[in-house]
Amino acid sequence: MQTLSVELGSRSYPIYIGAGLLARPELIVERLPQKTAAIVTNTTVAPLYLAALRRALERCSVGVVSITLPDGESFKTWETLNHIFDALLEHRCERGTTLIALGGGVVGDLAGFAAAVYQRGVPYIQVPTTLLAQVDSAVGGKTAINHPLGKNMIGAFYQPLAVISDTDTLATLPSRELAAGLAEVIKYGLIRDALFFDWLEANMSRLVQRDAESLAYAIERCCTNKAEVVGRDELESGPRVLLNLGHTFGHAIEAGTGYGAWLHGEAVATGMLLAARLSQRLGLLAADDVRRLAALLQQAGLPLDPPELGLERYLDLMGHDKKVAGGRLHFVLLKRIGEAFVSAEVPRAALADVLDARAAHARA
């Protein structure tokens, strides 16, 4: 097992990464303020992992309630959040109850937000079971639900007590979901870790084949990067914003095609390529770097071409993104592989060029 740490003073917490961690309830129990917990999961993950986790905790005398949500990005809503509150109140869960998010990023974001506001805040622990959640969403304390007008628009910064990533759970993950996680993995290399990007180019086929050692290494490297960024800029007033590379485009794709049609990671993959092409179009990024990114995304099995929503619709959807400040859209752009920065100076003509899917395809 690897142990990393997110350094946030008195709110610092560990990230445990390893095989078989669901069978190690002490990692959870040692952090509980009170021996009561509510496991929040969904209808897909529950039959796979809920009973094992629940039994392990009960053997340690923890009183456990479980709350099983419908599965899917389209359920990352106010109604589902309210369902969590209904269950917590019906079971008379008190302030010392710890919520445990068992599932992917959707469950993690919902349970984290529920923990942030239930009785003005209860503790929570992330037990991510998708690659995307293990490398990204479970770490860093961003919690949210979607709004029809914008992705993740309602939420809170609220840090967990611990993140426990059992890499064995990735064995049951559908290939399309594994690929979606690889998009966020590639993101870390692109933004701030050129050596990791090189490593990914050499090892992508191992990751796609779920080689356990390679996956564990990638998860650890991503979490090290994320923990560093979050430790420096918890509330995203500075460098943390770079972790949103590809997300302004990606969120527009998710909202514009209807939540769930494109997986978050797929939308981010295409969004990162759009950001790279935009950077190239603005004379910032070399064509060869764009080609390397496209090749790596393709090797991971990720989509390259954006859906044709039309320029006006894209601009409208992106106008709702959180990267709007003072009415101006901000884009995370690339100078080279391993170096990203934020720009508010993106002419409409450049956006029009990169968002024209056929033209983009012809260039690739």
Ligand SMILES: NC(=O)c1ccc[n+]([C@@H]2O[C@H](COP(=O)([O-])OP(=O)(O)OC[C@H]3O[C@@H](n4cnc5c(N)ncnc54)[C@H](O)[C@@H]3O)[C@@H](O)[C@H]2O)c1
């Ligand atoms: N909070 C953050 O910092 C942050 C960062 C990145 C993404 N996100 C959010 O995360 C969400 C995407 O997360 P995701 O990609 O994990 O999607 P997800 O939670 O929808 O999980 C993907 C699918 O895999 C299933 N699943 C989960 N674990 C499984 C397992 N071990 N075996 C088989 N099936 C399993 C889920 O039920 C679901 O059907 C988006 O809502 C995105 O906005 C949040």
Ligand SMILES: [Zn+2]
């Ligand atoms: Zn993301």
